Amino acid sequence: MITKIADNLFQVKIPLPNSPLQSLNSYFLIGPERNLIIDTGMNRPECLQAMQQALQSLGLDLERTDLFITHLHADHLGLTGRLHRPGRRVYFNRPDAQRMAGDGRWEELFAFGLQNGVPSESLQAITKDHPGKKYEPTGRLDFTILDDGDQLAAGGYSFQCLATPGHTSGHLCLYEPQRRFLIAGDHILDDITPNIQLWNWQENPLARYLESLARVESLEVELVLPGHRRLIHDCRQRIAQLREHHRARLAEVLAILEDGEMDAFTVASRMTWDISPDWESFPVLQWWFATGEALSHLRYLEQEGRLRREKRQEKVVFARVA
């Protein structure tokens, strides 16, 4: 489905089959000489087909089209290798590009899950089905790196790059100060909450995310163009809701740990989730994402001095600081 948002700016819905996200919002900016596509969909036939139909309907020539990718997740980056043409640019951020380039990143990720209580018998299904791994781009991508504050012109608009770490460590939004558009990737979503996950002890993604929300809150935004679901007209109201969501989550995690020390997987199993009535019937992959989400809250509380983190043989547990 293609919707015209403004002059030379179109939203294209790319279906994401079997994903609770439902679809990805790709944005096309059409210019007299160059076009820009923002975010692409997963590297799978259903996404490629929808993308090809949209290219045809809007008469976009890939030979004259650059790409901008908000962050490294496969639903945004996955099709990049298929759409990229030699000599055209793929704009991307430095931290996510470095993560992609790292050897053994999946092995490290899965080892981290085990350390945090994800049952080893479920790991095979998780490694097989993880959408980030299954639908990641093929081939080597040469990125043109954009940093915070860099400008990007497309479709007659002039965008500012806005580093918004949290959902990933390098997540970039694009802000257009004249029209007050914010191309938000997965930083701000409606209906669903952007997931904030932790997969290594060097980071504190929830703290970064809350800072990034405050940063966007200070901007004048009339229209948020998110990476999934519907457009958002009241940016500040949505930011307030997202902040409240995490405040409640942090309180929930602290309350769970009143029962004594436990690992992140066990904490996740006791948190409230809205996708399915009970933890045992969750798809195994949702256990994985829930554990990552629990971890970002545990880590935040640890850094605040409310929890301590300890090793018990191979496992990591958290306990309340009295």
Ligand SMILES: [Zn+2]
């Ligand atoms: Zn994402």
